[in-house]
Amino acid sequence: MVTAPLAEMPRLRSGPGDWLRAYVVMTRWTVASLRLFIPLLVVIEILTGVGFVLGFGLFFHGPAPSRSVLYISTGVPIITLYVVGLIFLPQVVAQERLAHTYDYVQSMAAPRSTRFAAWYSLNLVAGVFGMIASLVAASLRYGVDLRVTPAVVPATLLICLASSALGFAIGHAVSLPMLTNILSQVLNFFVIGFSPVCFPPDQMPAWLVSVNQGLPFASMSIVMRSAIGGVPVSGVAGAYAVLAAWTGASLLVAVAAVMRRS
Amino acid sequence: MDGSPGPDSGRPVGTSPGDGAMTAGMDDPERADRWSLTVTDLRKVYRRGVVANDGISLRVDPGEVYGLLGPNGAGKTTLVKQVIGLLKPTSGSIRLGPHDLVARPSVARQLCSFLPQAQLPIDALHADEAIELTGLIRGGDAASVRRRTGELIDALELGTWRRTLGTRLSGGVRRLVGFAMVTVCPGAVVILDEPTNDVDPLRRRLLWDEIRRVAGGGAAVVLVTHNVLEAEKAVDRLAIVDHGRLLAEGTPSSFKVESRDQLRLHVMLRPGAGDPEMPPFVLRSARTGNNLVAVIAEADAGTAIGWARTLVDEGIAEEYALGATTLEDAYIALTGRASLDDVNGEV
Numbered sequence: 001m002v003t004a005p006l007a008e009m010p011r012l013r014s015g016p017g018d019w020l021r022a023y024v025v026m027t028r029w030t031v032a033s034l035r036l037f038i039p040l041l042v043v044i045e046i047l048t049g050v051g052f053v054l055g056f057g058l059f060f061h062g063p064a065p066s067r068s069v070l071y072i073s074t075g076v077p078i079i080t081l082y083v084v085g086l087i088f089l090p091q092v093v094a095q096e097r098l099a100h101t102y103d104y105v106q107s108m109a110a111p112r113s114t115r116f117a118a119w120y121s122l123n124l125v126a127g128v129f130g131m132i133a134s135l136v137a138a139s140l141r142y143g144v145d146l147r148v149t150p151a152v153v154p155a156t157l158l159i160c161l162a163s164s165a166l167g168f169a170i171g172h173a174v175s176l177p178m179l180t181n182i183l184s185q186v187l188n189f190f191v192i193g194f195s196p197v198c199f200p201p202d203q204m205p206a207w208l209v210s211v212n213q214g215l216p217f218a219s220m221s222i223v224m225r226s227a228i229g230g231v232p233v234s235g236v237a238g239a240y241a242v243l244a245a246w247t248g249a250s251l252l253v254a255v256a257a258v259m260r261r262s
Numbered sequence: 263m264d265g266s267p268g269p270d271s272g273r274p275v276g277t278s279p280g281d282g283a284m285t286a287g288m289d290d291p292e293r294a295d296r297w298s299l300t301v302t303d304l305r306k307v308y309r310r311g312v313v314a315n316d317g318i319s320l321r322v323d324p325g326e327v328y329g330l331l332g333p334n335g336a337g338k339t340t341l342v343k344q345v346i347g348l349l350k351p352t353s354g355s356i357r358l359g360p361h362d363l364v365a366r367p368s369v370a371r372q373l374c375s376f377l378p379q380a381q382l383p384i385d386a387l388h389a390d391e392a393i394e395l396t397g398l399i400r401g402g403d404a405a406s407v408r409r410r411t412g413e414l415i416d417a418l419e420l421g422t423w424r425r426t427l428g429t430r431l432s433g434g435v436r437r438l439v440g441f442a443m444v445t446v447c448p449g450a451v452v453i454l455d456e457p458t459n460d461v462d463p464l465r466r467r468l469l470w471d472e473i474r475r476v477a478g479g480g481a482a483v484v485l486v487t488h489n490v491l492e493a494e495k496a497v498d499r500l501a502i503v504d505h506g507r508l509l510a511e512g513t514p515s516s517f518k519v520e521s522r523d524q525l526r527l528h529v530m531l532r533p534g535a536g537d538p539e540m541p542p543f544v545l546r547s548a549r550t551g552n553n554l555v556a557v558i559a560e561a562d563a564g565t566a567i568g569w570a571r572t573l574v575d576e577g578i579a580e581e582y583a584l585g586a587t588t589l590e591d592a593y594i595a596l597t598g599r600a601s602l603d604d605v606n607g608e609v
Contacts, residue, residue, distance in 0.1 A: 012372055013401050025398045032395065035386035036429070100380035107346050107376045109400045109449075111368065261350035261367065262309070 022110035027118040034092075034122070041084065045130030049080045053137040056198060064142065067200065073138035073146060074225040075198035078159060079191065080130025082220070085123035085164030087184045093171030094180040112258050120164040127160050135228070147230030154240075155227040159220045162243050165250035166216070172257035190217075197221045216246040297324040297359050297450050299345065299482050304354035306340050306506075314340035315351070316506040322482040324450070327473060329493040329500030330486045333597060337506040338486045339379065342453045345484070346376045358450060374451040375400070375444045379459070379486075382440040384428030389420060389435075392428065393442045402447035414442040417475075418468050433460035441469060448481045455486040470496050494589040504597045517592035526591055527566050529554040529573060529582045538578055541569055548594045554579075557591050 013022070034041070056072045057064050064072070096102040106112075138144050167184070174180045191197055194208060195217040201209045212218040219239035226233035299322040306315040314337045322328040330338045343349040345356055347367025356363040356370075363370040384392040390411055397407030415424055418438045423431055431439065437460050445452060454473070458466050473496065477483045487493050493500050494514045501511040510517065524545065531538075531552045540547055540556070543565055547556040558566045563584060570582035 011401070012369060018401075022399065025395065029395050029399060032387050032391060033383060033385075036427075037386075096383065099383065100378075101383035103343070103348055104376070104378050104380070104382050106348055107371055107374075107378070109372050109375075259367075261348065 019111060019114065023114040023117050026108075026110050026114040027121055030115070030118040030122060041088070041126055042129075044083060044088075045080055045126055046133055048083055049076060049130040049132075049134030050137040052076045052079060052192075052198070053134050054141055057141060069138075069142045069144050070225070070229055070231065071197075071199050071221075073135070073142065073144045074229045075221055076134045076138070077131040077228075078197055078217070078220045078224055080134055081123075081127035081156060081159045082163030082167075082191070083130070083188075084126045085119065085160060086167040086170075087188050089119050089123070089164065089167040090171035090174075090180050090184045093168075094174075094177035097175070097177045106258075116164070116168050116254065116258075119168065120161060123164045124157070124160045128156065131156070145230060146228050148228045151223075151227035155223040158240065158243050158247065159224065162216050162220070162247040162250065165247050165254060169250045169254040169257060173253055195221070214242075216243055219243045219246075297480065297482060298322065299451050299484070300355075300357045301341070301345070302355045302357075304341065304344065304356065305352045306337075306344060306349065307352045313506050315344070315354075317354075318503070318506070318508045320501055320508060320511065322451070322484055324480045324482050325477050326499065327477050327483045327485055327497045329497035330484060330503055331488065331490060331493045331500050331593065332503035333488055336488075336503045336597075338488075338503055339455060340506075341503070342376070342455060342484060342486055345451065346370055346374050346453060372401070373449045374453060375447075375449040375481075377440055377444040377452075377454045377457055379455040381433070381436055382428075382443060384431075384436070384439065384443075387428050388425050389428070389431065389439045390415060390424045392439055393446050396443040397446035400447040400449070407446060410446045411442070414446060414472070417472055418442060418465060434462055434465065437461050438465060438469065441472070445472065445476050448476050448479070450481060451484060452476055452481045453484045453486070456488075457485070458487075458489070458492060490590040490593050491588070500589075502593060502596050509596045510592075514589050517589050518587055522587075523560050524557050524587050524591070525560055525563055525566075525584055526587045527556045527558055527570060527582060527584050529556070529570055530580045531573075532578060532580050535578045538573055541565075546591075546595055548598070555590065555594065557587060557594070 031038075053072060053076050056068075056076070060068065093102070096105055105115075108115075135146060135148075139146065170180060170183055174183060194204075195212050195215065196204060196209070197217055197220065201212070201218065204212075219242040222233055222235055222239035223243065225231070226236045226239075301318060301320050304315050304318045305313075307313050316337075318337070318341060320328075330341065332338050340349060344351050345363060347363060347370035351364055354364075358370070358373055361369050361373065363373075382392070387395070393411045393414060394407055397410065398404065402410070415421055418441070420435065420438055420442070423435050423439075428436060428439070437457070441454070441457055444454070457473070458469060461469060473483060473485070477498075485493070485497055497514065499511065499513050500517075502509045502517075527544075529538075531549075531554055533552055535552070537549060538554070543558055543562040544556045545558060547554060549555075556566070567582075567584060570579065570584075573579035574582065
C-alpha cells in the first residue's frame, strides 16, 4: 500500500545537531556523486604525489642537492593537498553550470555550508592519501630524513581548508564555466612553476618573491616545511597568519557567492 | 488571432483564489490557511531591464495541484525560482504560511521541493540511492525514507532500474527518478517544472497518480508546464502566464465557459503548406507547425467541415477533426499562440 507522503508539517531544521546530520548526508551525496571519478582522483593523487617527487629529481644530473630534496619532499605534499579543493572542486561546480544542474544543487534542503564541509572532508582524505604517497616516494627515492611533528596536523588541516575555500569561492563566484576552468588551471601552473613551494625563493626573481609573499602558496610551503622538514624554518607564525587570512577571505567570498540571488 | 478573457473565462486576476479546488488536503481550513503559498504583486526585472514577472499575485492551497501555464519565456520558471529562493524578487512578497520566503531563502529550500526543468545530477548515483539520499537531505528519517523510496519505485514502475546508475538511465526514466527524489520527502510546497518531459504515456499516468497522492498528503503542488492538455487533465486550478503577467486564473472548466457553444476544428496541414486564408466563420485560429486549430461556432459546423474537406481536396491539408473546445482554445485566445506541444499529444 502506498502511503500519503506528507503527514504533518515539516520541522524547520536548525542548530548544530541538524547541521551535523545534514553534513553527514551531504558527504555521502558528494562521495556518491563522484563515484565515477574516484578512481581518477586516486590516479591524480598518486601521479601528483609520486610522479612529481620522482619527476623533479630528473632536473638534476646526478644526486639532487639536499636543499632541493628538502623543498621537493615538503613541497609536493602541498600540491597533493590542494589539487582536489583548488583544481577539481571549481571544475565540478563549472560542470554543474554547464549541465544545468547548478540550480538544483543550490536548491537542496541542506545548509550550503554542509556542501563546503563535505568537499573539505573529501579534499582532506584524498590529499592526505596523496601526501603519504609522496612522502614515501621521497623517502625511498632520496633517502631524505623527514621529521614529522604534531604541527603537521594543523598545517595539513589549514592548507586543505585554504585551498578548498579558495576553490569553492572560485567555483561559485565565477559564473562562466570556461573561465573557472582556465582560472583553476592557471593557479595550478602558477603554484608549480612560479611559487616557492618545490624550490627555494632565492632561486626566483625578487619581484616574483614579492608577489608570492601576498599569496597563500609560499605560506603553505613554510608551514609544511616547518612541520615535517626537520630543519628550522623562519616566518612560521606569519605564514599561518597569511593562510588564515586567505582562508577567511575566501570563505567570505564563497559565502557571498553561494548566497547570491541575482 | 488573439483575444482577452471574458468575464467567465477563468477567474479575473486579482480576486481571491481558492474556490472550486477543494481536494483532500484542504478539508481542514486551519491547516489550509497555515500552508498556503501566497505570492503578492511579484515583480522581477533582470539587470538588463528585462521584465520577467510583472505584478503576479496568486495563492496555492495545500492539497491543490496548481498549474502555471504559458509559452516559453512567459516568466514561469523565473516565478518558481523566486519561490525556492534562487532568485530575489525586485519587489513583492512570497509567503508560505507564517514564513516570508523572500527574506528567508534557506527556509524556502527546506519547505519547498523543487524539480527543475533540467535533469538532476545523478550520473553516478543508483536510482534508489539518489531517491533515498535526497529524502535524508530533506530531513526525513531513514526508515520512512527507505519505505517511501520503495513505494515510489513500485508506484512509478521503476523496479527494473532500481540499482542502475543515472548515467545509464533513459531521459524519461531519469525524469521519473528525479520526480521521486523531489517527492520522497516532499515539502509543504512541491514545485514541478515540466515533470513529464521525456516520460512515456504509460508512466505519465503513473506520475499523475503520484502527483495527486502528494497533493492528497497536504502539499501544495505547483505544476509548471507549457503543455495545455496536460494542465487541463491534471490540475485543480491554473493560471495562464504570458509576458510576465498573470492573464487569467481559474479551474480548467471555468476557462471553457466562454466557448461552450463553440467547436474546435483541427486541420493537419500538408508539410510546407502556407497558411490558408481564414473564412469569416472562424472566430480565432492558431498554427503550430503543421497543426492548424480554428475555433468556430457550433452552428457553423457543417460549413467548417466543407471548408476543411476543400483544403484536403486541394492538397493543402492531409486530414481534419472536429471536436469540443479545450483549454487549448482558451489558451490561444489569451496568448494568441497555440501550445508548443503536439495537439494530439497524450497526458
